[in-house]
Amino acid sequence: MSNLSLFQQFAPKVPEKFKEGNNAVIYTRVSSADQEDNTSLGSQKKHCEKFAERRGLNVVGYFGGTYESAKTDDRKEFNKMLTFVKRSKSINYVIVYSYERFSRSGINGASIANDLIKKHGIITLAVTQELDPTTPAGSFQQNILFLVGQMDNELRRDKVVTGMKELLIKGHWVWAAPRGYTDLNKGKATERNLVINDEGKILKKAFEWKAYKQTPNAEISRKLKTLGVDISEKRLHNLFTNPFYCGLITSKMLPGEVIEGRHEPMVTRDLFLQVNNIRQENRVHGFVHDKDNENLPLKVFTKCEKCGKPMTGYLVKKKGIYYYKCRTKGCRVNKSAKSLHQMFQNLVSAFHIDKDEQEVIKVVLSEQMNVFFKSKSEDSKKLKAQKSEVQKKLDAIEERFVIGEIDRSLYNKFKPKFEKEIIEIEQELNSMGNYSSNLNKALKFVTKISSNLLNMWESLSIDSKKVFQKMLFPEGIYYNHENNQVRTPRVNSFFSLIPELARYTEGHKKGDFINNDKIPAFVIPKGLFKFRNLFCFK
Numbered sequence: 001m002s003n004l005s006l007f008q009q010f011a012p013k014v015p016e017k018f019k020e021g022n023n024a025v026i027y028t029r030v031s032s033a034d035q036e037d038n039t040s041l042g043s044q045k046k047h048c049e050k051f052a053e054r055r056g057l058n059v060v061g062y063f064g065g066t067y068e069s070a071k072t073d074d075r076k077e078f079n080k081m082l083t084f085v086k087r088s089k090s091i092n093y094v095i096v097y098s099y100e101r102f103s104r105s106g107i108n109g110a111s112i113a114n115d116l117i118k119k120h121g122i123i124t125l126a127v128t129q130e131l132d133p134t135t136p137a138g139s140f141q142q143n144i145l146f147l148v149g150q151m152d153n154e155l156r157r158d159k160v161v162t163g164m165k166e167l168l169i170k171g172h173w174v175w176a177a178p179r180g181y182t183d184l185n186k187g188k189a190t191e192r193n194l195v196i197n198d199e200g201k202i203l204k205k206a207f208e209w210k211a212y213k214q215t216p217n218a219e220i221s222r223k224l225k226t227l228g229v230d231i232s233e234k235r236l237h238n239l240f241t242n243p244f245y246c247g248l249i250t251s252k253m254l255p256g257e258v259i260e261g262r263h264e265p266m267v268t269r270d271l272f273l274q275v276n277n278i279r280q281e282n283r284v285h286g287f288v289h290d291k292d293n294e295n296l297p298l299k300v301f302t303k304c305e306k307c308g309k310p311m312t313g314y315l316v317k318k319k320g321i322y323y324y325k326c327r328t329k330g331c332r333v334n335k336s337a338k339s340l341h342q343m344f345q346n347l348v349s350a351f352h353i354d355k356d357e358q359e360v361i362k363v364v365l366s367e368q369m370n371v372f373f374k375s376k377s378e379d380s381k382k383l384k385a386q387k388s389e390v391q392k393k394l395d396a397i398e399e400r401f402v403i404g405e406i407d408r409s410l411y412n413k414f415k416p417k418f419e420k421e422i423i424e425i426e427q428e429l430n431s432m433g434n435y436s437s438n439l440n441k442a443l444k445f446v447t448k449i450s451s452n453l454l455n456m457w458e459s460l461s462i463d464s465k466k467v468f469q470k471m472l473f474p475e476g477i478y479y480n481h482e483n484n485q486v487r488t489p490r491v492n493s494f495f496s497l498i499p500e501l502a503r504y505t506e507g508h509k510k511g512d513f514i515n516n517d518k519i520p521a522f523v524i525p526k527g528l529f530k531f532r533n534l535f536c537f538k
Helices: 005-010 041-055 076-088 107-120 136-169 198-212 217-226 233-240 269-281 337-349 355-402 408-433 435-450 453-459 462-472 498-505
Strands: 023-030 058-067 093-096 123-126 181-183 194-196 302-304 312-316 321-325 334-336 477-480 485-488 535-537
Touching: 023 041, 023 076, 041 058, 041 093, 041 408, 058 076, 076 107, 107 123, 107 136, 136 435, 136 462, 194 198, 198 217, 198 233, 198 269, 217 233, 321 337, 334 337, 337 453, 337 477, 337 485, 355 408, 435 453, 453 462
Parallel strands: 023 058, 023 093, 093 123, 302 477
Antiparallel strands: 181 194, 312 321, 321 334, 477 485, 485 535
């Protein structure tokens, strides 16, 4: 049978590609009301509108225009924008001032942008970071910029957390005043004056009922309600187990530490302990799983070489030692956290750059990475030639219309077609023009943190360590119990070249001549994402 149309229904559907059109929406946001620099709401809107006009895009909607933190993507205006562009079926672009205005949640933000383009044919464009996300190279650079935004967030958070820890150690309560207290110096972190209010005097009775009369929590909750204090049994449980009320401070930021607080205690320490001893006698204890234990940053990120499953962690209380463990039945793979952390540090050290070699590595790395974009220069020449040909056709049809060789109907038919072709070519040329600046930004980021990799990892919080690990080794690490060895199947493409380049540039300083012909080209046959290397360390 020669007619194959009857079999068309069995063929896989053609994936939806970028939709033709020039409709766009603009999304603007700032993190705080006092952000009045070049990224203020008005400034962002103005730059986005000029960008749309330059690219020939038709703005059909505005979103954001308010104060929303981009640490997470649970934002009202942001989600409103996403819902609109997905349902409209006619939006082609989302325009933002920079990718950090779109999202600072790293991998999650990149996932949202990728979802828009792959499932809905909608491209996210940044005014200050022009690139083409429809190409492998452009998509990679966009993902790097999202990760840079998240890392910046995490580093800022670390500074804030460090300040909070210092205040806690000195006995200052750094959060909102707990129930039963009023802050007489609200807004002054180091000069807070927490005093017991009228509600607190009533809550003190709850401790006394619990300690002296062994009153059940449900009955205490009812009695408090009759006195004008509405508190649930769960909240009451939290109240009884919070040492703040006897003048002490504990926090997850300072695990294992108890700090003398500078606030007025609501009850005596003896009363607090008596309340908890009564509770402990009537309580059935269970195991509490700590997802984000500061002592186990490689949990789940590390996989068992034998079965490929993520490894969890636990504490041997008698020894006070943490271990990583594969929970697959029959594997019986255990490794002390201290030992595995040392292996991970050995793995990371391969990507360390000495400060006096930082600029040299950056220059050589830039030259090597530019190989990936060499074809862009050739494409640019072809596009310029195409634009010149289309412009000649447009000039010719305008001339023929003026001298009367063709009528208005033909003129109106072909003029928009040629103008559209010119705009599309200019858009591609504009996206190519910023590859070098975006590449330089990524290289600067990579070489800067590579000079301090180990110290950075050790000093980061648990959340920041996870971001750091995922950025450097996207597929995690594998532990081989038999060989007592760790390896990673893939290294971030920007970092993967460093160990080899460091060998060739060893001993060179900024300004020294380097014979690049002796350095082997690190060519990636099928795009940046396909570069793989295997590093193993004991």
